[in-house]
Amino acid sequence: MKPPPFSYHDPSSVGEVINLLETLENPKLLAGGQSLMPMLNMRYVMPDHLIDLNKVEGLSYIEDNKESISIGGMTLQRDLEYSELIKAKCPLMHDALQQIGHRQTRNRGTIGGSLSHLDPAAELPAVCAAHDAVIILQGPGGEREIPFSDFPIAYMTPVTKEDELLTGVKIPIWQEGHGYAFVEFARRHGDFAITSAAALLEVDQGGGITRASLTVGGVGAAPVRMTSIEEALIGQNGDEEKLRELCESCREIDALGDVYASSEYRQHLATVMSRRALVKAYSRSNGGV
Ligand SMILES: Cc1cc2nc3c(=O)[nH]c(=O)nc-3n(C[C@H](O)[C@H](O)[C@H](O)COP(=O)(O)OP(=O)(O)OC[C@H]3O[C@@H](n4cnc5c(N)ncnc54)[C@H](O)[C@@H]3O)c2cc1C
Numbered sequence: 001m002k003p004p005p006f007s008y009h010d011p012s013s014v015g016e017v018i019n020l021l022e023t024l025e026n027p028k029l030l031a032g033g034q035s036l037m038p039m040l041n042m043r044y045v046m047p048d049h050l051i052d053l054n055k056v057e058g059l060s061y062i063e064d065n066k067e068s069i070s071i072g073g074m075t076l077q078r079d080l081e082y083s084e085l086i087k088a089k090c091p092l093m094h095d096a097l098q099q100i101g102h103r104q105t106r107n108r109g110t111i112g113g114s115l116s117h118l119d120p121a122a123e124l125p126a127v128c129a130a131h132d133a134v135i136i137l138q139g140p141g142g143e144r145e146i147p148f149s150d151f152p153i154a155y156m157t158p159v160t161k162e163d164e165l166l167t168g169v170k171i172p173i174w175q176e177g178h179g180y181a182f183v184e185f186a187r188r189h190g191d192f193a194i195t196s197a198a199a200l201l202e203v204d205q206g207g208g209i210t211r212a213s214l215t216v217g218g219v220g221a222a223p224v225r226m227t228s229i230e231e232a233l234i235g236q237n238g239d240e241e242k243l244r245e246l247c248e249s250c251r252e253i254d255a256l257g258d259v260y261a262s263s264e265y266r267q268h269l270a271t272v273m274s275r276r277a278l279v280k281a282y283s284r285s286n287g288g289v
Contacts, residue, residue, distance in 0.1 A: 003040035010052045014059070014167060017051055018140055021163040024049040029165055031074060031113035034105045059112070059167060062086065068173060073112030073136075073166045077124075081106060089173045092130060092198055096123040096182040102190045112166040118156045120256065121192045121218035123182065125152070129223035130198040130215040131171045139164035152222035174211070178202050179285030181277040184217070185269050187260070193218050194261045197273035199281040207237045207286070214278065216270045219255045226250065226274065238282035240275075247274040 009024075011017050021027055028047035030036055031054075039045045053059065059074035062083050069090055071080070080086050081097040100106055100114075100123050114124040115135065128135070128148040135146045137160055146159055153159050160166060174180075184196035195218040202211035212233035214226040229246050236242055250270035257263035283289075 001041040003037070004043060004046045006040075006047055007049045008052065009049060010055050012055050012057060014056060014138055014165070017053065017056060017165055018138065018163060020049070020051050021165070022140060024051075027051050029053055029116075031110040031116075032076070032105075032108035034101070034109040035113065035117045035119070053112075053165070064089070065170075069171045071111055071169045071171065073168055074110050075112075077106040077109045077111065077114070078103075080111060090127075090131070090171055092180040092182055092200060093124075093127045093171070095180060096127045096198065099123055099182065099184055099186075099193070099196075105190075111169060115151070115169065116158055116160060116166050118152055118158050118222065119192060120155070120221055120223070121194065121196065123184070123193070123196065123217070126196055126198045126215050126217035126223040127182070128169065128171070129217075129225055130200055130213045131173075132213075133172070134170040135166060136168040136170065137161075137164045138167045143167070145170075149225070155221040174200055175202055177285065178211075179281035179283070181280035181284065183273050183277045183280065185273060195219055195266050195269035195273050197270070197277035198223075199274070199277035201233070201278070201281045201285050203238075203282070203285040209233045209236050209238070209282075214274055216250060216253065216274060219250075219253050219266045219270050221256070224253055229274070233278070238279075240279055243278045243282075244275050247271045247278070250274050 027049040030050045030052045059072045061072040063070040087094045133148045179201035182198045184193035186193045198215040200213040212230045215223045217223045251267045255263035255266040
């Protein structure tokens with residue numbers, strides 16, 4: 001299959017990209033192409049212009065800001081996977097990255113492309129939801145920062161305007177030694193998950209949970225934070241029966257159903273993935289693997 005005809009542009013600065021977005025009719029940004037190229041080949045999208053971001057300067061970086069990590073929109077998933085900083089300070093992302101597609105897709109795929117594509121089952125949006133990440137968008141009016149909770153506005157649709165691009169992501173980090181786990185259920189290795197769960201836990205010296213974040217992916221139109229479970233986890237000591245009981249409320253999520261899985265099956269997977277993620281995260285908070 002071949003893509004529809006388009007004109008190709010390869011700007012070298014963010015300013016040039018914004019100018020092209022403002023002036024061209026029906027443009028589309030190209031990052032790693034790992035989702036866009038199949039969509040072009042299948043003619044799901046038919047842009048008149050492709051604006052390639054690969055030569056744009058200053059969009060690929062991973063920076064330690066002590067309380068947060070800043071990541072450029074064009075940073076490759078591969079560079080994140082092999083980053084010692086990400087592994088040490090944002091181990092949930094490291095865990096998740098190894099479950100994204102294949103080595104070949106991670107070699108080209110970017111964080112900004114994954115967040116902008118916003119597949120409900122994609123790992124990086126779930127990690128951003130779990131960490132309360134802040135998305136940085138740039139357009140003709142300058143830069144704006146969007147809390148991840150406000151970033152998805154509909155199924156596979158971010159709040160990004162037509163003349164904006166995603167230039168970066170800020171990930172607030174959790175205390176050293178926190179528990180984390182990203183678990184998912186996919187039909188085959190490398191497939192998009194049917195359902196995933198991302199857990200973060202901070203635990204005091206007596207084993208009591210003091211802070212919790214639980215996100216379910218692939219079930220709703222965007223990653224869902226299970227705030228009622230997060231609140232109920234405070235003060236718990238990781239007892240597996242209690243975690244199982246708390247995760248039962250995932251059966252109430254308004255779940256998608258499609259040819260791969262019914263909504264009831266996704267709700268069931270959400271309870272199981274959530275429990276597994278919490279059990280693993282709790283164990284890791286005590287030095288487990
Ligand atoms: C075989 C295969 C398996 C895969 N499995 C998984 C998986 O398990 N989990 C998963 O999460 N992903 C998976 N993917 C998708 C992959 O992770 C993609 O890399 C990702 O979805 C898109 O990133 P990209 O950089 O390739 O973006 P592109 O494909 O280039 O772009 C995707 C969309 O985002 C827009 N866009 C890109 N960058 C920006 C930006 N900076 N600002 C605004 N808009 C932008 C584009 O216009 C386009 O609409 C798979 C892909 C393949 C081919």
